[in-house]
Amino acid sequence: MNLIFHVRSERRVTFHPYSSLNDYIDHACCFHCRDGDWWLAKSLLTGDEGFIPCTFVAKAHSLEVERWFFKDLSRRETERLLVAPANKPGSFLIRESETTKGALSLSIRDLVAEEGDVVKHYKIRCLDNGGYYISPSITFSTLQELVKYYTRTADGLCQRLNAPCKAMLPQQPWAQDEWEIPRSTLKMMERLGAGQFGEVWMGYYKGRQKVAIKTLKEGTMEPAAFLQEANLMKKLKHDRLVHLHAVVTMEPILIVTEFMCNGCLLDFLKTEEGRKLKIPKLIDMSGQVAEGMAYIEGKNYIHRDLRAANILVNEMLHCKIADFGLARIIETEYKAQEGAKFPIKWTAPEAINYGTFTIKSDVWSFGILLTEIVTYGRIPYPGMTNPEVIRQLDQFYRMPCPEGCPEQLYDLMMGCWKEKPEERPTFEHLQHTLNDFFIATEGAYEMQP
The missing domain is CATH 3.30.200.20 (Phosphorylase Kinase; domain 1)
Structure with a gap:
């Protein structure tokens, strides 16, 4: 039996190889197949067929129809979405709580003079009769009524609700059989x-x-x-x-x-938009890179050329690892060919001296990449030539803490630069440490207005 869905997008999008599908709000569709982020759908109003992003559709009469409702979204991803350039102060979403089953959270982008763009989280509490409230002084029978009220007035919230959070459209699907192409x-x-x-x-x-x-x-x-x-x-x-x-x-x-519209991270950090990023966002981007490297680590691959020039940035300021021309599947280690060229200032001592690259030499490179990020693209070991860097590393030299870098982040860099590779952290550890960097110092939720 076909299910009836409402499309959440307000945009007209043409999807290939099928004919265009006009996906205005409240158009009903039935689905022939679902595969990954894109589903093959047919409009019951026009008969048009095409691929549509699964995130832009929802079951009729469900809460998912609302563009401000994000069912399965973590707190971390919520903050990444709301502080993206497409959103502004007052952008908001409602999501299911990660920690309390059945509970809901309202997340709002705010602008704080000392901190810049931040995200504030409010608990939405449920009444026994099925209603909702943030402040017990005013209750609502539906979430739609709650949103409508706080759209008119902040009434104790950090911002009046301005517009639903904008999410990025998934990449157009690529046919599996289109691999070796003309x-x-x-x-x-x-x-x-x-x-x-x-x-x-x-x-x-x-x-x-x-x-x-x-x-x-x-x-x-x-x-x-x-x-x-x-x-x-x-x-x-x-x-x-x-x-x-x-x-x-x-x-x-x-x-x-x-295609990643903001180019490589190294160049982006030097732009006007990149220079405006504050430490919390820079650390978040570092965590995204660590997340990708943790995946590579789990697959027994190595990258071998991990640096800001090989990290790409999209319109939502999401970071992705690129350039796997030197990455190879390994059992224990990969021996570099004699005479192979590699970037000295990002390379671990054992790789420079013996040509041995492992995931632990990638961890060393990640520590160098952290200095690039926190200094908005400064070249590592400023003022030193490659031969000078090699001589200094032989004397166990390490770069000092960059200006403005949090002490805890520098400690993480130093951990990446342990002389013995086996003493360096895993990327899984680095990912969790960076993603949880500010949790100890921030409240989980704002107080009731």
């Missing part, structure tokens, strides 16, 4: 950067889907060896990793990935 299906539009092994372009696949295209200079790698490695790379799938879509295996080799 060069003719790609059109390069704008060169975004160039490096030792090639260039990166913004372009389009089949004229409609925006992608990033990485070119490899001829002779960089044998096509057969590249394809073998790419088949391993495409198995890495995580929200904190840039998604590999397809490859062109005839030289010059091309790698097609999802």
Whole structure:
């Protein structure tokens, strides 16, 4: 039996390869299949078919119809969404509590002079008769009435409810059988950067889907060896990793990935928008990178070139790890080929001296990346040449605490730079430490207004 759903988006979106689907609010759809973030749907009003994002639909007459209701969203992801550039002070959402089953929370973006953009959380309490309240002085029979009231007046909240939180549209789905693609299906539009092994372009696949295209200079790698490695790379799938879509295996080799509009983290931190980010957001971005690396760690991969230049940023300021050209699946360790080039200032001593790269050398690099983030893109070991860095590391030198860096964060860096690799923390530990960095100093919820 088909279920009837309401579409939550107010936008008209065209989805391929099927004909366009006009997904205005309150249009009813039936679903033929559901796969991942995108579902194949048919409008019962127009008969149009197409793929639609699952986050933009909800069962008719359910609470999920409301654009301000986010059913399964953690506190951390709530804060990331609300402080994204698409949202403003007064943006809000209601979500289910992580800690108390059946309880609800109201989360609002606020602007505090000393701290900048912050998110305040309020408990929504339930009455025995099914009503709701934040302050016991005024109660509501439905959540819709509660939202309507606080849209008119803050009445003790940090902000009047201004607009539902805007969420990012999922990436358009990529057909599983479109892996080795013809060069003719790609059109390069704008060169975004160039490096030792090639260039990166913004372009389009089949004229409609925006992608990033990485070119490899001829002779960089044998096509057969590249394809073998790419088949391993495409198995890495995580929200904190840039998604590999397809490859062109005839030289010059091309790698097609999802497009990240804010470019690399190194460049973004130097922009006007990046320079405005405060320590809590910088630490949150660090936690996102650690989350992606924890996934890589769990898959027995290594990255080998972890630095801010290889972290990409999207419109919601979500960070994703890119450039797995040097990442390889491992059993214990990967021996670097003699003469291989690697970035000295990000590289662990055992990798510099013996050419041995492990996940623990990635942890060292992550500590260096933390200095890049907290200094808005400063080059590590400022004023030192590569040979000077090598000599200093042989004397157990470590960079001093960057200006403005919290002491606890510097302690984390120093842990990443332990001389013995086995004494360095895991990425799983780093992820949890960074994600919980401010929990000890902030209240779980605001007081009742």
